[in-house]
Amino acid sequence: MEKSTTMVVFSGDLDKAIASFxxxxxxxxxxxxxxxxxxxxxxxxxxxxxxxxxxxxxxxNMFGKMxxxxxxxxxxxxxxxxxIGSKLMKKIMRDKNIATLPELMELAKELDIKIIAxxxxxxxxxxxxxxxxxxxxxxxxxxxxxxxxxSQVNLFI
Amino acid sequence: MEKSTTMVVFSGDLDKAIASFxxxxxxxxxxxxxxxxxxxxxxxxxxxxxxxxxxxxxxxNMFGKMxxxxxxxxxxxxxxxxxIGSKLMKKIMRDKNIATLPELMELAKELDIKIIAxxxxxxxxxxxxxxxxxxxxxxxxxxxxxxxxxSQVNLFI
Amino acid sequence: MEKSTTMVVFSGDLDKAIASFxxxxxxxxxxxxxxxxxxxxxxxxxxxxxxxxxxxxxxxNMFGKMxxxxxxxxxxxxxxxxxIGSKLMKKIMRDKNIATLPELMELAKELDIKIIAxxxxxxxxxxxxxxxxxxxxxxxxxxxxxxxxxSQVNLFI
Numbered sequence: 001m002e003k004s005t006t007m008v009v010f011s012g013d014l015d016k017a018i019a020s021f022x023x024x025x026x027x028x029x030x031x032x033x034x035x036x037x038x039x040x041x042x043x044x045x046x047x048x049x050x051x052x053x054x055x056x057x058x059x060x061n062m063f064g065k066m067x068x069x070x071x072x073x074x075x076x077x078x079x080x081x082x083x084i085g086s087k088l089m090k091k092i093m094r095d096k097n098i099a100t101l102p103e104l105m106e107l108a109k110e111l112d113i114k115i116i117a118x119x120x121x122x123x124x125x126x127x128x129x130x131x132x133x134x135x136x137x138x139x140x141x142x143x144x145x146x147x148x149x150x151s152q153v154n155l156f157i
Numbered sequence: 158m159e160k161s162t163t164m165v166v167f168s169g170d171l172d173k174a175i176a177s178f179x180x181x182x183x184x185x186x187x188x189x190x191x192x193x194x195x196x197x198x199x200x201x202x203x204x205x206x207x208x209x210x211x212x213x214x215x216x217x218n219m220f221g222k223m224x225x226x227x228x229x230x231x232x233x234x235x236x237x238x239x240x241i242g243s244k245l246m247k248k249i250m251r252d253k254n255i256a257t258l259p260e261l262m263e264l265a266k267e268l269d270i271k272i273i274a275x276x277x278x279x280x281x282x283x284x285x286x287x288x289x290x291x292x293x294x295x296x297x298x299x300x301x302x303x304x305x306x307x308s309q310v311n312l313f314i
Numbered sequence: 315m316e317k318s319t320t321m322v323v324f325s326g327d328l329d330k331a332i333a334s335f336x337x338x339x340x341x342x343x344x345x346x347x348x349x350x351x352x353x354x355x356x357x358x359x360x361x362x363x364x365x366x367x368x369x370x371x372x373x374x375n376m377f378g379k380m381x382x383x384x385x386x387x388x389x390x391x392x393x394x395x396x397x398i399g400s401k402l403m404k405k406i407m408r409d410k411n412i413a414t415l416p417e418l419m420e421l422a423k424e425l426d427i428k429i430i431a432x433x434x435x436x437x438x439x440x441x442x443x444x445x446x447x448x449x450x451x452x453x454x455x456x457x458x459x460x461x462x463x464x465s466q467v468n469l470f471i
Contacts (some may be wrong), residue, residue, distance in 0.1 A: 008180075010172075010314075036160055040172055063236075093171075120179070120255065124253070126249075142187065145162075145310070146183050150309075
């Protein structure tokens with residue numbers, strides 16, 4: 001029987017995003033089916049870097065403006081120092097030829113990792129499909145749970 | 158065989174508490190047995206909103222006063238801005254008719270989700286049974302682990 | 315068949331470190347095989363408390379100086395108040411005769427819990443083997459995943 005790995009990516013921190021994609025691509029490279037369910041701040045990882053004009057309420061607009069748009073704007077969970085920590089970590093990873101988050105996300109696509117954006121969280125944070133990267137699915141917690149029940153490794157990140 | 162979901166709720170952030178109860182009630186609605194083990198800051202989710210006079214040491218009293226009492230006082234893990242972010246998120250969820258945390262907790266009770274407060278964490282934080290909501294169990298990590306070993310989905314939130 | 319528990323310890327917060335070792339030692343005491351995979355900030359839990367002179371780049375040196383060295387310097391994830399919260403939590407635990415983190419780590423060793431430091435994270439943060447406590451293993455995510463797939467309980471902390 002095919003083995004599988006599922007994870008809920010709740011965090012939108014760069015370091016946790018990197019960890020989740022390293023585990024996900026590592027598992028897929030071992031031949032496992034992998035599903036990543038992005039919810040709450042994790043949705044920011046999936047946002048397009050460019051601004052997408054979408055009609056929003058005042059609050060949705062405010063949240064949208066304050067939250068990072070894609071990997072390039074994510075902070076790290078510790079020692080972020082207003083973004084300096086995040087920049088330094090990215091520099092170190094480039095210098096050491098360690099795969100960056102955009103590269104890991106590209107690899108995830110090549111390895112057929114299923115990326116699901118949580119529809120309810122999108123509603124709460126006022127994020128629309130037009131603002132997220134292409135090639136992903138949209139679903140609710142029941143879809144995640146159905147896959148999680150059958151998988152060997154489940155993580156909440 | 159009956160399937161089951163277990164989770165350790167370590168975080169006392171509103172957004173993570175909402176995520177944990179959405180996963181828990183979703184799983185229970187699918188017919189699974191669900192156990193939530195609340196530890197450390199997660200205990201604050203289970204605190205009664207009203208002040209309960211209990212004899213405490215100086216330090217226990219200080220921790221008790223500084224920590225939020227129940228869903229109404231929880232902050233969110235990002236962009237809390239001294240409670241403004243938390244209030245805005247609650248407003249958005251009400252406006253969109255998304256279940257609030259107290260409603261999700263009520264639903265969890267109706268769905269017979271087992272809620273366990275970690276006895277050791279209660280001791281560390283100086284929280285007594287009288288201060289927590291009714292209808293919950295008290296146990297240690299061995300009880301959690303026994304259930305976790307038999308379950309298909311385990312999460313640490 | 316022998317049961318097993320695996321966890322990724324990503325966080326370097328004292329409270330989460332304590333939770334991870336309580337779950338780990340609890341599981342090992344129940345007869346399970348336990349593997350803890352320390353990555354990113356979690357590596358700080360494994361650092362020797364004394365300064366170890368190692369040749370580093372400027373950035374590695376800076377990260378190394380800013381990050382806590384071992385259990386004694388870890389902060390807590392909430393109400394740390396520049397270290398006061400961490401000190402108070404340790405005092406409360408000593409007063410109540412609850413095992414401290416160094417004691418839990420010693421117990422983990424006696425219970426043959428396998429502690430793995432993530433080699434890639436060590437590279438990113440510029441942490442060398444000489445700076446970490448003795449008796450641990452060094453490996454990558456594939457090693458963790460191979461164990462996680464066979465285990466009943468997987469947690470990301």
